[in-house]
Amino acid sequence: MSMDIKQIQDLIKFVSKSGVNEVSIEEKDFKITIKTNQEPTYVTASLPTAAAVAAPVAAAPVAAIPASSPAAAAVADESANYITIKSPIIGTFYRSPGPDKGVFVNVGDEIAPGKVLCIVEAMKLFNEIESEVSGRIVKILVNDAQPIEYDQPLFIVDPS
Template sequence: MDLKEIQNLIKFVANSGVAEVKLEMDDVKITIRTTLEGNVTETTYVQQMPAQNTLQQAVAPQQIAPVVAAPEVVVVETNNYVTIKSPIIGTFYRKPSPDKPMFTEVGSVISKGDVLCVIEAMKLFNEIESEISGKIIKILVDDMSPVEFDQPLFLVDPS
C-alpha cells in the first residue's frame, strides 16, 4: 500500500462518519481514528509488522513499578493552591485495584510521601506520591482516564 492509497483511505474514513477503522495486510497495520463532533481530528498509525513469528511474543504480567520521579509542584498564585502534575504519560487510576478503596478523596488531608494515585504506563503501575502536605481541594482527572506529561491532577491547599 503506497502513500497515495493511505491518504485516500484517510479522506474516505473522515467523510464516512466512522469513528475508527483498523486495516491489517501482510506486513502493514493501519489504524485511523476520527472524532464525530463538528471538527474532524484524524489520527493515523502505520506500523510495519516484523517478519518473524509474532506468536512468540509474550506479555509480561502486570506489576507495580517503583515510584516514579516526583510530580512537579506548581503554586497557583491567585488561590494559594498547589497543582500536582503528572510526571509521566499513562492511564490515571484513583485506587490500587478495582476492589480496593480510593487513595484520596476531595477534602482528604495528605502528608508528604502519601500515595495520591497510580499511573499505568506500558503495563507498569507507577505510584505517584505527594511532595507536599495539605488538603485535597479538587481532583482534576477522572478515574481510568489517559493523562499526558505535566497534566494537572490535583489541587492542594497547603495551609
C-alpha cells in the same frame, strides 16, 4: 563498566534537565541511548515499580508547582495559595490500587509528603504517585481510568 538502575535514573534526570536532545553511552557489555527531543519526553524517579524497568520509561517525582497553567487558572483565581500536583509521566490515571479497592484520596483529605495519591500505568508498569507537599485535597481534576499526559494537572491542594 556496568550501570545500575539508580545510575541510569540519575543520568536520565540529568539529560532531561540539561536540554540536550540525545545522549548515547556504549561500552563493551552494554549500550544506553537517551533521547529527549521526542514527544513524550520520559524522565525518571525512584519509584518502587521503576526498579524493574527495562526501557527508559519511568516516572519523575511529582512536582508541586503553584497553580499557573491555563487548566488551573480558574482555581488559581479563587486562591493563589493553591498548589497543583501534575503528572510526572504519560499513562492511565487510577484513583485506587484495584477495581474493588478504595480510592487513595478524596476531596477534603489531608495529605503529607510520601502519601500515595494515585497510580499512573505506563507500559504495563503501575507507578505510585506520591505527594511531595502537605495540605488538603481541594479538587481532583482527572477521572478514574482516564488517559493523561505528561505535566497534566491532577490535583489541587490547599497547603494551609
